[in-house]
Amino acid sequence: MIYEAAIGQDFPVAETSAATDEAVRFRRRDPAALTAAVARYQHRLYRYLLRLVHEPATADDLFQQTWLHVARQIHHYNPSRSFDAWLFAIAHNAAMDVLRRRPGESLDDPDPSAPWDAAGLATQPDALALLITAERSAIVAAEVANLPAVYREALTLRFEDGMKLQEMAEVTRAPLSTVKSRVQRALECLRHNLTARWRKEDLL
Amino acid sequence: MTPHEATRPLLALSVAGLLDPEGERQVREHVSECPECAAALGGLAALAAGLSALPSPKPPAALLARTQARAAAQLAASRDRRSGKLLALAGCVCGWVVSLATWSAWDAFGANPALLIWLEFSMVLGGVTAAAVIRRRRRLERSMS
Numbered sequence: 644m645i646y647e648a649a650i651g652q653d654f655p656v657a658e659t660s661a662a663t664d665e666a667v668r669f670r671r672r673d674p675a676a677l678t679a680a681v682a683r684y685q686h687r688l689y690r691y692l693l694r695l696v697h698e699p700a701t702a703d704d705l706f707q708q709t710w711l712h713v714a715r716q717i718h719h720y721n722p723s724r725s726f727d728a729w730l731f732a733i734a735h736n737a738a739m740d741v742l743r744r745r746p747g748e749s750l751d752d753p754d755p756s757a758p759w760d761a762a763g764l765a766t767q768p769d770a771l772a773l774l775i776t777a778e779r780s781a782i783v784a785a786e787v788a789n790l791p792a793v794y795r796e797a798l799t800l801r802f803e804d805g806m807k808l809q810e811m812a813e814v815t816r817a818p819l820s821t822v823k824s825r826v827q828r829a830l831e832c833l834r835h836n837l838t839a840r841w842r843k844e845d846l847l
Numbered sequence: 848m849t850p851h852e853a854t855r856p857l858l859a860l861s862v863a864g865l866l867d868p869e870g871e872r873q874v875r876e877h878v879s880e881c882p883e884c885a886a887a888l889g890g891l892a893a894l895a896a897g898l899s900a901l902p903s904p905k906p907p908a909a910l911l912a913r914t915q916a917r918a919a920a921q922l923a924a925s926r927d928r929r930s931g932k933l934l935a936l937a938g939c940v941c942g943w944v945v946s947l948a949t950w951s952a953w954d955a956f957g958a959n960p961a962l963l964i965w966l967e968f969s970m971v972l973g974g975v976t977a978a979a980v981i982r983r984r985r986r987l988e989r990s991m992s
Binding site for chain 1: 859860891898906922
């Protein structure tokens with residue numbers, strides 16, 4: 644069953660002890676640790692920023708801006724906390740500043756009474772299965788890009804970065820209940836949009 | 848609220864792995880009896896699997912090298928600022944000690960030209976050191992911009 648297969652799989656592990664050791668050396672202003680940290684986080688951080696802002700040039704700028712800020716403020720990092728959450732919180736702030744200035748982009752949580760409420764969840768489950776089995780990930784990625792910023796962020800942090808709820812709350816500076824609600828509603832919204840836009844026949 | 852209505856909002860949280868054991872048990876029990884929710888859960892689980900398997904965009908090759916170089920310069924500047932602060936603190940302490948010593952010597956030996964020369968020398972040395980530190984920092988900041 645698809646459900647069991649998906650539940651059985653682990654989402655990507657967010658942080659390793661090597662990364663934590665590296666962060667501690669970095670805090671002592673070890674340049675080699677900084678170089679290693681930038682290389683280690685390049686894919687995850689760039690992906691997170693690109694999912695949020697869409698434009699590669701803006702993501703490039705934010706990527707650099709984030710690491711410059713990290714290098715400047717590394718003495719504020721508390722090694723007993725997650726380096727991932729600290730790093731992504733800095734990136735989050737930088738990205739939100741950009742999105743706040745962008746016309747038409749809302750950073751508020753969407754209205755919970757939107758038409759993609761959980762009531763319609765059971766429609767066309769097969770179409771969703773096709774989306775992942777028939778190499779339609781570009782369609783999923785495009786639909787994710789159409790979601791509100793807070794939903795895009797919730798999905799990428801949870802499913803692509805494998806962050807825990809607590810870490811997500813630290814990154815977004817939101818209460819745990821808000822983070823949970825965003826993940827839930829983002830998934831339901833994405834599912835609604837996909838099934839509404841892509842009929843099963845279109846995917847065959 | 849029926850069990851069906853109570854369980855429906857938990858389906859997405861279940862596939863996201865964000866439910867506590869009690870919520871997870873509630874979902875499993877309900878979907879074993881409700882084909883509609885079982886189908887919805889299957890769809891959401893497929894979506895969750897699809898999301899975690901999305902192709903990851905690769906950062907441009909030059910971005911990594913450029914960021915590492917600029918961040919390393921920033922880290923060096925930050926280290927330099929810290930050592931500059933320590934140096935300034937050490938200078939203050941030295942100045943304070945020299946002042947106290949001069950004061951005591953002045954009291955003990957009266958007006959002495961050698962003491963005045965030593966005082967002047969200490970002040971000039973302190974000024975030259977401070978200027979060297981400021982110049983080095985400015986050069987570093989220019990190289991980063």
